[in-house]
Structure formats: C-alpha cells, structure tokens
Amino acid sequence: MTAASAARRADPDALIGAARDGDARALARLVSLVENSAPQLRPIMQAIAPATGHAHVVGLTGSPGVGKSTLAGALVRHYRDQGHRVGVLAVDPSSPFTGGALLGDRVRMQQHATDDRVFIRSMATRGHLGGLAQATPQALRILDAIGFDEVLVETVGVGQAEVEIASLADTVLVAVAPGLGDSIQAAKAGILEIADVFAVNKSDRPGSQELIRDLRTMLAMARYGPGDWKPPLVPTTAATGAGIDELAAAIDSHRDWLAASGQLLDRRQARARGEISAIALGELRQRAGQLPGASRLDELAERVCAGKLDPYAAADELLARS
Amino acid sequence: MTAASAARRADPDALIGAARDGDARALARLVSLVENSAPQLRPIMQAIAPATGHAHVVGLTGSPGVGKSTLAGALVRHYRDQGHRVGVLAVDPSSPFTGGALLGDRVRMQQHATDDRVFIRSMATRGHLGGLAQATPQALRILDAIGFDEVLVETVGVGQAEVEIASLADTVLVAVAPGLGDSIQAAKAGILEIADVFAVNKSDRPGSQELIRDLRTMLAMARYGPGDWKPPLVPTTAATGAGIDELAAAIDSHRDWLAASGQLLDRRQARARGEISAIALGELRQRAGQLPGASRLDELAERVCAGKLDPYAAADELLARS
Numbered sequence: 285m286t287a288a289s290a291a292r293r294a295d296p297d298a299l300i301g302a303a304r305d306g307d308a309r310a311l312a313r314l315v316s317l318v319e320n321s322a323p324q325l326r327p328i329m330q331a332i333a334p335a336t337g338h339a340h341v342v343g344l345t346g347s348p349g350v351g352k353s354t355l356a357g358a359l360v361r362h363y364r365d366q367g368h369r370v371g372v373l374a375v376d377p378s379s380p381f382t383g384g385a386l387l388g389d390r391v392r393m394q395q396h397a398t399d400d401r402v403f404i405r406s407m408a409t410r411g412h413l414g415g416l417a418q419a420t421p422q423a424l425r426i427l428d429a430i431g432f433d434e435v436l437v438e439t440v441g442v443g444q445a446e447v448e449i450a451s452l453a454d455t456v457l458v459a460v461a462p463g464l465g466d467s468i469q470a471a472k473a474g475i476l477e478i479a480d481v482f483a484v485n486k487s488d489r490p491g492s493q494e495l496i497r498d499l500r501t502m503l504a505m506a507r508y509g510p511g512d513w514k515p516p517l518v519p520t521t522a523a524t525g526a527g528i529d530e531l532a533a534a535i536d537s538h539r540d541w542l543a544a545s546g547q548l549l550d551r552r553q554a555r556a557r558g559e560i561s562a563i564a565l566g567e568l569r570q571r572a573g574q575l576p577g578a579s580r581l582d583e584l585a586e587r588v589c590a591g592k593l594d595p596y597a598a599a600d601e602l603l604a605r606s
Numbered sequence: 607m608t609a610a611s612a613a614r615r616a617d618p619d620a621l622i623g624a625a626r627d628g629d630a631r632a633l634a635r636l637v638s639l640v641e642n643s644a645p646q647l648r649p650i651m652q653a654i655a656p657a658t659g660h661a662h663v664v665g666l667t668g669s670p671g672v673g674k675s676t677l678a679g680a681l682v683r684h685y686r687d688q689g690h691r692v693g694v695l696a697v698d699p700s701s702p703f704t705g706g707a708l709l710g711d712r713v714r715m716q717q718h719a720t721d722d723r724v725f726i727r728s729m730a731t732r733g734h735l736g737g738l739a740q741a742t743p744q745a746l747r748i749l750d751a752i753g754f755d756e757v758l759v760e761t762v763g764v765g766q767a768e769v770e771i772a773s774l775a776d777t778v779l780v781a782v783a784p785g786l787g788d789s790i791q792a793a794k795a796g797i798l799e800i801a802d803v804f805a806v807n808k809s810d811r812p813g814s815q816e817l818i819r820d821l822r823t824m825l826a827m828a829r830y831g832p833g834d835w836k837p838p839l840v841p842t843t844a845a846t847g848a849g850i851d852e853l854a855a856a857i858d859s860h861r862d863w864l865a866a867s868g869q870l871l872d873r874r875q876a877r878a879r880g881e882i883s884a885i886a887l888g889e890l891r892q893r894a895g896q897l898p899g900a901s902r903l904d905e906l907a908e909r910v911c912a913g914k915l916d917p918y919a920a921a922d923e924l925l926a927r928s
Contacts, residue, residue, distance in 0.1 A: 329916035336913050347670060422917070463785075549911065556907035556917065563921035568890045585878035589871065591658050594651035595744070595878065599885035 296328045303430045306400045311430060315405055318422040329422065332429035337552070339371075339428035340539050343453030344438045345478075350461040351485045354522040356438050360402055361525070362532050368433040371403040373423055375439045375449075403427065421452060421559045450478040451558055454551060455538045457531075459483045460499070462491030479515045481534045487519035487527065513541050618650045625752045628722040633752060637727055640744040651744065654751035659874070661693075661750035662861050665775030666760045667800075672783040673807045676844040678760050682724055683847070684854050690755040693725040695745055697761045697771075725749065743774060743881045772800040773880055776873060777860045779853075781805045782821070784813030801837045803856045809841035809849065835863050 302310035317325050342359075346352050356372055363370040407420055420437060427435050439449050450456050458479035463486075484496055496517050508514055516534045520527035542548035584601060587593040593601075624632035639647050664681075668674050678694055685692040729742055742759060749757050761771050772778050780801035785808075806818055818839050830836050838856045842849035864870035906923055909915040915923075 326916075326918050329918050333910070333916040334913040337911065425917075552911045553904070553907045556910040556920075557903050559917040560903060560906055560910065560920040560924060563917055564924045565887075565890075567921060567925060568887075568893075581879050581882060582875070584882055585875045588655070588878040588882065589659065589874050591656040594648075594655040595747075595881040595885055596648050596651050598878075598882040599889060602882060602886045603889060 296324055296331055300328065300331055300430070303426075308400050308403065311403055311426075312405070314426050314430075315423050318426065319407065319419050321419075325422070329425065332425060335429035336425050337428065339424070339432050339435050340535075341424055341428075341435050341437065341452065341454045342535055343449035343456045344436055344459065345449050345456070346459035346461075346483075346485075350459040351522050352438055352459050355457075355459055355483055355485055355520065355531075356436050358520075358522045358525055358528045359434075359436060359532060360404075362528050363434050364402060369401045369431055371427040371432045371435040372405070373420055373427075373435065373437045374404070374406045375420060375437065403432065421555065421562075424452065451555060454542060454548060455480045455535055457481045457483060457535065459485050460495060461486040462489050462495045480513060480538045481531070482515055482517045483522075483527075483531055484517055484519045485522055488521045488524075492519060511545065513538060513545075513547075618646055618653055622650065622653055622752070625748075630722050630725065633725055633748075634727070636748050636752075637745050640748065641729065641741050643741075647744070651747065654747060657751035658747050659750065661746070661754050661757050662857075663746055663750075663757050663759065663774065663776045664857055665771035665778045666758050666781065667771050667778065668781035668783075668805075672781040673844050674760055674781050677779075677781055677805055677807055677842065677853075678758050680842075680844045680847055680850045681756075681758060681854060682726075684850050685756050686724060691723045691753055693749040693754045693757040694727070695742055695749075695757065695759045696726070696728045697742060697759065725754065743877065743884075746774065773877060776864060776870060777802045777857055779803045779805060779857065781807050782817060783808040784811050784817045802835065802860045803853070804837055804839045805844075805849075805853055806839055806841045807844055810843045810846075814841060833867065835860060835867075835869075 299310050299314055303314055314328065316322075317328065344352055344356055344359075353374070356374075360370050360372060405423070407423065424435055424437070437449060437452055456478050458481070460482060461484070482499060484492055484499070486492065496519065499517055503515060516537075518527055518531045518534050520531055522528065539548075542551065581602060584593065584598040588595055588598050621632050621636055625636055636650065638644075639650065666674055666678055666681075675696070678696075682692050682694060727745070729745065746757055746759070759771060759774055778800050780803070782804060783806070804821060806814055806821070808814065818841065821839055825837060838859075840849055840853045840856050842853050844850065861870075864873065903924060906915065906920040910917055910920050
C-alpha cells in the first residue's frame with residue numbers, strides 16, 4: 285500500500301470522494317465501517333448528511349422460496365438499463381450452514397459484480413435482536429449520499445424482519461408466489477398491511493391466478509380512504525424478466541404518490557426518529573455496560589435461575605449504580 | 607363483582623393461589639398483567655420466583671404452512687393424555703387482517719379451551735422490535751410457577767423470531783414439511799442450527815422422504831462432538847396424530863440430555879441474562895424517554911431529514927441532558 289492510499293483509507297472525506305467517483309473498494313470500506321460501528325463513522329455521517337435524501341429506498345421481502353433474490357437481480361438489471369446507479373443491501377441470517385456454498389442466489393447477482401454502478405452487499409445480522417435496525421439505515425445513508433438512485437433492501441423471511449423493513453423503506457415490495465402455502469398464511473404473517481406493491485412472482489406456475497384473486501379479496505377487506513394508496517398486484521416471472529418493467533413502473537408510481545401526498549417526508553421523518561432513538565439507546569446500553577454492576581450479570585442470572593431473585597429485582601441490582 | 611372477588615383481583619398472592627388451583631380466569635389475568643407491563647407485575651414476579659424452574663419450555667417454529675398450530679394441538683393432546691398440565695403461548699403478528707377471522711388454526715385448538723389443565727394464549731407482538739423477548743419470558747415464568755409441566759411457545763415465520771425462540775426455549779422444535787420450497791431455503795433461513803428436534807410434518811405427502819434425506823445431508827455437514835446432541839428427524843402427520851408419540855419421546859430425550867449434560871442450566875442462565883438485560887434496558891429506555899430532550903425527537907428527525915444534522919449528532923443532542 286502506498287502512503288497516499290494509506291492516507292486515503294484513513295481520511296473520511298477522501299473515502300467519500302473516491303466512492304462518489306465510482307471506487308467500489310472505497311464504498312465497500314465505508315459500508316464496513318458502518319457494520320463495525322467504527323469510530324470514523326461519526327465524521328463520515330456528519331460529512332454526508334447534506335447529500336442525503338435523494339435515493340429511493342425499496343424494501344423487498346417475502347417468504348423463503350418466492351424468488352426474492354431473482355427479483356432483486358431483475359430489478360437491478362432494469363434500473364441499470366435506465367442508467368441508474370443501484371445498490372442492494374441483502375439482510376441475511378449469517379448461518380454457519382450458509383457460509384457461501386448455499387448462497388446460490390447471491391451468485392446469480394454476481395453478473396453485476398464488475399459493474400461499478402451496481403453495489404451489492406450482504407449485511408450480517410445473526411444474533412442481534414433488531415439487527416436490521418442497527419447498521420442498515422446507516423449503510424442506506426452512505427449509498428444515498430454517494431449518489432445511488434435506487435437502493436433495494438432485501439430481507440429473508442417474514443415476521444420481525446418485515447416489520448423492520450417497513451420502517452426503513454420508502455416503498456415496500458412484497459414478493460409472493462403460488463404453491464408456497466395458501467394466501468391465508470401470507471395474511472397471517474402480516475405482510476398484507478406493510479405492502480406498497482405486490483410482485484406475484486413465478487406467475488407462470490399453476491395457482492398464480494388464484495393467488496392474485498385471493499390477495500385481491502383480502503385487500504378489499506381493508507378500508508382505503510379516497511386519497512389512499514392501494515397496493516397494486518404485478519404478475520412477474522423474474523427468471524425470464526417478464527413483468528419487471530411493469531413492476532418498476534408500479535414502484536415509480538408509488539414513489540410519485542409518496543412525494544405528492546406528503547407521505548415521503550412523513551415516512552422519512554419516522555425513519556429518522558427510529559434511527560436517532562436506536563443510536564441513543566445503543567449509547568445508553570453502552571453506558572450501562574460500562575457500569576461496575578454489569579459485570580455482575582452472570583451472578584444475577586444464577587440467582588434468578590435458582591429462584592432466589594426475580595428478573596425485575598435483578599435488573600434493579602444491575603442498574604443500582606447508574 | 608363481589609367485594610371478595612374485587613379484592614382477589616387486586617391481590618397478587620390471591621391471583622397466584624387461584625391460578626394454581628386451576629382458576630383459568632386468574633391465570634389469564636396474570637398473563638394480561640405481563641402483557642400490559644402492569645405495576646402489579648413486580649410483586650407477582652417476586653412472589654413466584656421460588657416456584658420457577660420446573661416447566662419444560664418447548665419452542666416450536668417453522669415456515670408458514672408447515673402446520674405448526676396443528677402440531678401444537680397434537681402435542682397438547684398427547685401431554686394432556688399423560689396427565690400433564692400444558693400451556694401454549696402463540697406469538698403471532700397481530701395484523702389488522704387477522705383479527706380473528708383468519709385464525710382458523712387457533713380455532714382448531716379450541717377443543718382444549720374448556721380444559722383447565724390446558725392454557726392457550728396468543729401473545730401480541732406487532733410493532734415491537736424484539737417483541738417476543740419482552741413479555742413472553744415473563745408469561746413463561748408465570749405458567750412455570752403455576753404448575754404447568756410443559757409450555758409450548760409457538761412462533762410464526764422464520765428470521766428474527768426464530769433466533770429469539772432459540773434463546774427462550776429449553777428445546778427448539780423446528781417443523782418442516784415437503785412442498786414448501788426446497789430444503790436449501792430451510793437452511794438459508796437459519797433454522798438448522800437452532801433445531802434440537804425436527805418434526806417432518808405432512809409426512810404423508812410426496813417429497814417427505816427427499817426432505818428427510820436432504821436435511822440428513824445438511825446436518826451431516828455440521829460437526830458434532832462426541833457428547834453433542836444430534837437433532838433427530840421425526841416424521842409426523844399432525845392432522846391424524848401419526849408420529850406424535852415419537853415426537854414427544856424425542857423432545858423428552860432432549861430434555862434428559864440437557865439435564866445430564868449440564869446444558870439445561872447453561873441455557874436457562876443465558877435466558878435469565880437476556881431477561882435481566884432486556885428489563886434493565888427497558889428501564890434505561892424509559893429514563894431516556896423521561897428526559898426533557900426526548901420531546902425534541904421530532905424536531906431532531908426533521909433536521910436529519912433536511913440533511914442539517916446526522917443521526918449520531920442528533921442522538922447526542924437527545925441525550926445531552928442525561
């Protein structure tokens with residue numbers, strides 16, 4: 285490494301400048317700083333703040349097996365063809381079982397890996413409660429400030445993760461597919477209420493018409509006011525690219541609606557409140573961790589297990605010196 | 607309501623006594639106090655602490671559509687036939703779309719609803735990050751102290767929720783079924799590493815042999831030491847009850863192994879550490895919420911959205927007076 289490149293690695297402004305100029309390694313390093321909560325993160329966030337607010341953040345979620353990664357790849361191709369700069373943050377449980385070999389669908393996206401206007405990154409979250417909420421918003425900020433027009437946040441699974449993605453994205457794209465259990469299961473998992481756009485993927489398979497009909501019925505049960513956004517259902521076959529233009533158009537329409545209705549600012553302010561609170565809470569947690577009492581957690585847990593103490597009394601003891 | 611019953615409602619000891627004697631309404635009220643973080647919770651937790659540690663907590667998770675609720679119902683019937691007292695805490699995203707009508711599988715469990723040795727409760731978590739971690743451990747403690755032998759914690763979906771269930775349960779039962787996407791999807795979702803026992807449900811359907819074979823192959827890729835527990839794969843057809851005795855026997859074997867290996871205490875101490883930390887963190891969060899600075903969160907979020915402030919600086923301002 286030359287002295288100049290070493291200096292560039294250390295200097296936030298130089299890293300940001302290089303990333304803006306299309307240096308993929310500089311960008312990767314910025315995102316790594318986020319993931320590691322590095323000390324340089326603060327000056328970086330301060331430096332980029334004025335440049336944020338331009339990227340359209342699209343959350344992509346759905347059950348395992350619906351073809352989320354293939355959809356993400358097809359959307360990347362679409363945006364790329366339009367000359368946009370596009371990022372993908374894939375939030376993936378980092379299982380020891382998935383240490384690369386099983387991530388075939390990531391590999392499918394690698395066709396974009398040599399394109400410096402496409403940035404793809406798997407964010408590790410395993411073991412963190414609310415892990416998505418920690419690093420992902422900051423990584424989004426970086427991609428936004430660097431000049432990415434569209435950022436897809438792809439998350440595996442349903443449940444907590446999908447609640448979190450709804451709080452991160454401007455537009456939530458929910459992927460469904462026929463043959464993965466019935467639509468009542470989909471409704472149970474709570475995805476209907478967070479979806480801004482549905483991609484009914486694998487639409488060439490049997491059952492897709494029924495799935496669309498069932499989703500329509502369920503959406504009709506929800507009450508929409510006159511100016512409300514009604515989530516469109518777009519049939520896609522991501523593997524062939526069929527329906528992707530229509531899907532992108534639906535996403536664009538939602539963004540236009542967000543801007544016109546004032547919802548965009550509302551969503552982003554809610555997101556900022558969440559980010560600020562999470563950082564403040566992390567700071568409080570760290571302060572608590574630095575208390576002498578925290579080293580007593582093991583002992584307190586033993587007493588709780590033995591029935592000698594209840595968890596509330598234990599928490600009081602833990603915080604006693606704060 | 608009589609004066610005596612009003613007094614009983616207010617008095618933690620009386621509530622606990624009534625619940626122990628089989629009063630289902632008293633028990634339901636205790637669990638409600640947990641869900642609402644009521645002030646009476648602390649004396650209740652203090653009173654029950656010495657009686658905890660006896661129930662075997664079985665976490666039940668798996669993708670939508672594998673038949674988790676039917677499995678839970680079949681296990682309840684099995685334990686009930688053995689004379690055990692059994693609780694089910696179903697952790698369910700409380701979507702406005704699922705306000706009762708779609709919860710057909712809950713209804714299936716209602717055959718046990720009039721049996722005072724069976725307690726079934728849906729815990730609402732929607733909108734809470736880490737919601738499962740908040741109320742469920744305390745509800746588990748109550749069922750444990752009241753004298754429930756087995757408690758099933760059923761969670762919908764994969765992802766964060768399943769990481770959380772692994773931290774709550776003595777034994778993690780992962781339900782899989784053929785035809786819901788391939789086993790690589792299952793591995794991607796990270797369930798292999800948390801499973802203590804697999805129920806290969808709907809085993810009368812095509813593809814179940816292949817699913818078992820694929821899971822065996824993937825489990826063989828994991829390295830087990832000589833004394834390690836190797837998760838058994840038990841074929842079940844919960845709808846007919848086939849395989850349920852074998853499944854319960856596998857769960858019992860795991861509990862015996864936990865006790866003999868010392869892992870039971872390790873898991874429970876880890877669980878207690880998590881509980882204590884969560885309560886302490888909630889307390890810190892509350893203190894932060896009471897700071898004058900917290901009322902400024904909206905204003906700070908606006909400045910962040912406008913690019914005038916970064917979220918870290920905003921968090922600093924929020925905490926400035928703490």
